[in-house]
Amino acid sequence: MGYGNLRQWIEGLRKDKELMVIETPVDPYLELAEIHRRVMQEEGPALLFTNVKGSAFPVATNLFGTANRVDRAFGTRPERLMQSLLGSVESLVPPTAAGIWKKKGLIYDLLKIGTKNVPQGEAPVLGICRSSDPLKELPRITGWKEEGDPSISLALVYTEKLDNPKEYKIGLNRLPLYDDHTAGVHWQNHTSAGSHHYEAEVRGETMPVSVFIGGPPALMAAASALIPDRFPGLLLASLILGGKLPMVKDPMGGHRIPAEAEFAIRGLVRPYDRRPGNAPGGYYGYDPLQSPVMHVQRIWHRKDAIFPAVISGKTRHEDVYLSQSLQRLLAPAYQYAMPSVHALWTYPESGPYPLTAAVVQESYSREAMAAAFRILGEGQLSKTKLLLLTNEPLDPADFPKLMEALLERFNPATDLSVFQTLSQGSHPFTPEQLNHRSKAVMVGIGDPIRELPRSYEEGLVPGIHQALPFCGGCLTVSGASYEEDPELPGRLVAALREKETAWPLVILADHAANTVRTSASFLWTVLTHFNPATDLYAESDVRNHHIEYKLPLIIDARTKPGHPAELIPEPETVELVDRNWKNYFQGA
16 A cells, blocks of 8 residues: 555655755745755755745645655556556456456455545544635745746646536646635646536536645646546546545535545636636746636645645656656556557656657558557647657657657658647647647658768858757757747758758757757757747658658757747845755754
8 A cells, every 4th residue: 555645655755864844934935946946956855844934834845856756656566557457458358257266366456446435534634624715824835936826736626527427537737826715727628627617618607626735645646647538537546556545525515525635625617717827837837828717615624734836847847757657657558548559658858748759560551650640639648749650669768769760760751740730738838829739740660761870070051050969860950049040940951951961850949058968958948949830841842732851850949939938046036045055954
């Protein structure tokens, strides 16, 4: 059985000397976030702030801030159980006495999975109820000066379909706090929560929403997992936990509540009631959208509640480690749902799902494209902006290796497809019309057709002052900014073709050296500045309604007008934390 609640996990970290308690008074406006970012960057311990100005609740951050910490939080049991479950489908369907007996251990484990109702007197979350100014006591954590509102950053948002409560969604969201009784909720339009909200608005009805904060680490993980929208998230939490998830009825009516949560907020979202979310500390480190408004009716919380938080922004942050762990857990399910997909990986360093790679089967010509359409139509994966496919047996989590395998086999005339005006989710990191951006699919299948260059020896072309390889076959260059020279990519294509360059893929970035520094910096820079239909350049011909591209391909990943500004720490806060750094860790 895993950690049953947040405080068990915190106590485990304390015993393992993976927790730092900060008793010095800390301002939740900017100061707390700056301390967290510095510790996080050094892969330091979890932090428990016990004296947060303006709030009676301690704040815990960096709970999942290293890969090792995530592995310890969940262990290997859930992954082994998932593999065993999916590997046993054939022997259990249809069920036979022999098959059931052979898998009796697995069946015993599965009987432990699910939810269980507990009496209200045994549910710590029901310790205190506030209905007057219910949000007043919460820590007002603000990570960036540009934020107009503080936010709840680890909000587990629960919604149900109005006419079918069994169809529910629990997802990890960021909620801006507008005042003591209203907050914003932002869900992607194509998710189940977005669908629930859309249906309620069409019917002109108010939609109940619950927000849970804390609880078992397994619950937080399940809420952030890349799973089909109708997959029961509470069931996944139970599987990760290794036992039934305790739930309790709200004494005042409404959704059930995880009994071991730290806080449970109940509210209503009215039709067409929106305002700017203004919480730029999200996955991308950019400003977000308008959000539906949640009118809070009440909040339940433990008598000694702890407020968990994440401080997001530009990678790398806690979400990355959680995402990687959950992808490995769910990997067998991908192959079961999509048999031609042998391995799949999304790269959290680039934000939630704009880049996906897959190792696919190619038993007949162009089968890879059938897999591509299957992936692009699958739940959260439909947010994919760039999909990379190969049939090489490799781990797609290794991005440079995946990219090299693809580029060795890539024929742009047949292996590149760009689709315009498709759904791309609701994160405005590129300036095109909301939800109507483009997608691209790149395929590298079969035997290698070229040897990739690994060092640049072709000399600089006009307009380019730096050229650095990222990996074999992928060159990153920088020159004038987009505002100074928007036509530079077109000229770069012509110049490199004249040179007969050996580099099949060239990335034009504002700062080549910063871009190629790590895989994370490369993924963040390119994918948050790239819309395939407008930022991909190559010579091409049109044949039978198909565009046949020619090498090299240029991706213009420079900052463009309309892109939100990158967030940076506020200098006065940096100076304040510099001054007080030793005070935070007195007695450590």
